[in-house]
Amino acid sequence: MQTFKINFLRYAPATTLWRGRLHVMGGSKENRHTPALEHWSLAVKDGKPSDKEWRTEIPIPRGGPHRACIVVNDRLFVIGGQEGDFMAKPGSPIFKCSRRNEVVYDEVYMLDDDMKWKNLPPMPKPDSHIEFAWAIVNNSIVIAGGTTEKHPITKRMVLVGEIFQFNLNTLKWSVIGKLPYRVKTTLVGFWKGWLYFTSGQRDKGPDDPSPRKVIGEMWRTKLKLNS
Structure with a gap:
């Protein structure tokens, strides 16, 4: 089985198949709290990758995890989500987490043929x-x-x-x-x-x-x- 690593670790990014490519965008950075904006895609065919590496795409305007990521009518929608989440306590023997401030979104973003993010009604x-x-x-x-x-x-x-x-x-x-x-x-x-x-x-x-x-x-x- 082939594996293709993204350049950075991400927590709960928005992920979907669109136009023959697996898109991964946003989410949180390694600490689970800091929002990430990066957006990558990988070509797939018959359930297998057909690219040798991930391609950098246009960053999402606002990062964060726990969003709906939907393709309909050949357009990609990213809806809701939040900034921030539980963070692991360094050195905790029971892997305990601590809560940080979270901001929940009502924003809706869309990608279409222009390949530029558009804001839609919240x-x-x-x-x-x-x-x-x-x-x-x-x-x-x-x-x-x-x-x-x-x-x-x-x-x-x-x-x-x-x-x-x-x-x-x-x-x-x-x-x-x-x-x-x-x-x-x-x-x-x-x-x-x-x-x-x-x-x-x-x-x-x-x-x-x-x-x-x-x-x-x-x-x-x-x-x-x-x-």
Whole structure:
């Protein structure tokens, strides 16, 4: 098996296949906290690399991990994410981490034929931990759950319970529903008219949006999209 190393280590970069190339962009640097802007791509064919090395691409305007990275209509979208994350405590025998300040994004960036990043309308609220919490439905991007800005008093992580729609025809966001509970890092799919989500980490209850237990159950609902 061939391996092709990127020049630098990255934590949770946005990654997707687009136009026959594997694109890797953003994420955090080696300490997991400092955002990275670099963007590389590698040509692939039949599931194998066809380049001998990674190619440098246009840097993403704002770095950070835990974003949705989506290709639709031959355009590449990077949505949400955050700046900062847990950092390892040097020398900890139990690999303990310490928390740093985190800034959650609502930004949406797009690459198309011009190969220049474009700013699109932001999400209804900042949203992170949505790497796989999306589905493409009738020329819309649907995103479920995530995390948003910390509670202003407790400073605890706040989970998201809304279902968002980004209409690719109008480039407008809307909230089209709510999940049975708030959840982050969930997996979303759409099949035969049903929107599914499974796994992730849910909230502590209706009155406490901070994260608690990791779940394995699956839910589904019929979607009613805005035109």
